[in-house]
Amino acid sequence: MLAEAGGPERQVPRGGIVRAEGMPVNGFHVLLDGWVSSSIAVSDGGRQIVKIHLPGDILGAPSLALRHTAETLTALTQVRVRHIEAEKLGRIFHIAPRMGAALFLSAQQERVILMDRIASVGRTQAGGRVAALLLHLHERLSLIDPDRGPSFELPLTQEQIGDVIGVTSVHVNRTFRDLERRGFIVRDGMHFTLPNVPGLRALAGLPTREWARDVRWIDGPETALG
Amino acid sequence: MLAEAGGPERQVPRGGIVRAEGMPVNGFHVLLDGWVSSSIAVSDGGRQIVKIHLPGDILGAPSLALRHTAETLTALTQVRVRHIEAEKLGRIFHIAPRMGAALFLSAQQERVILMDRIASVGRTQAGGRVAALLLHLHERLSLIDPDRGPSFELPLTQEQIGDVIGVTSVHVNRTFRDLERRGFIVRDGMHFTLPNVPGLRALAGLPTREWARDVRWIDGPETALG
DNA sequence: CGTGCACTTGACAGCTGTCAATGCCGGTGG
């Protein structure tokens, strides 16, 4: 529904900027294909990747609350995106309240993901953070492609992975080799396999979230009374 | 509006649990008075405080996306809260679309705050994290009470502050004394004064956010066309 | 075949965690 409401399709090559931080806010994007990172620059020259976006994701929605965009959206692979005007979004809340509630719920889900990220970055060391990242991405990829096995392609450099979990690329490398040696992961270039998911979960130190499905309250009073 | 839609008022003493993590989700809370922390337990025994709630805040909304609550809501002071059923929330999206859009926008604002928190915890060291926390709380308190000067009460122990920014209480203490010595903060028990806000901002390393006000698109097509 | 990018490795410094002890202070019981 959102994708159809959008403007023309746009292609961005790997490494290209979909939208830079600090720009005036006039809408958001939908990711049709490819991977995108959402990052915040820190004044010491570093940057923090706050979210890895997969196909189907809404990009840049948090900045709707701001005058200037907070995040830089960078194409991790070649991507296709569609821009959507904020006005189109406003119409949805008035025309399709159930959809509005679903968008609200989706935003709350993103908050849970961010909360878990903070817990991971703030309270575990590098091994646990890598474990949490790999598990999180594998889980989301499995939702898109249920037939997927225990492995996947991770199109990020080790420096980008470091920007996600808050360590340097050198330490990402040390951590990968350590996890490999201990049998938690298998690597072949950017291809990762997770032979010991329970072990990784224990390393990550965070509970596995069960997302609410068939949430009845978003139907509102009509169906609730009907 | 939300507070009026809620159930009976409840009082919780300092240190009490408003709602524990892992419980079935059936709604959320509104904070009428006092301070509340929202935290996630990590399996190594630690915990991460993901949000400090001030009067007027909505508590526990992220867990609406889950089957079991993700956050433990702990009273940092004596507090008054009101519980609100999820059904009441669903009704709002259908009866008051503009309010629904505003709730959506508020959730996006919270995402920006969490994103900044991740950048702070992941990409700065203890001094910068303390600076970011103090600035953030002072800014929010100033919104509630515009006449407030450059100082405020922070009803958190140093251990709790450590749980917010992801360091130990010992290191929080070291950092406080260092910031004090360098003239960035003045302390008297739990009373904090910020004599050098620009300096703290530079330490924090994050941009100051300008929140969108008078967002027109949430009015939807009616007024947009009228 | 040269070039650039990413990965890998080692040495060392620095920030932070851990452990332990001390002091302070308000509340409580005698």
Add this chain to the structure above:
DNA sequence: CCACCGGCATTGACAGCTGTCAAGTGCACG
């Protein structure tokens, strides 16, 4: 009124995780 107690702040010593710096390797690409 005073001793005791528990929670919190403070401090020092030391270990460990992570950052920094630097160099080498491998590989894709022109």
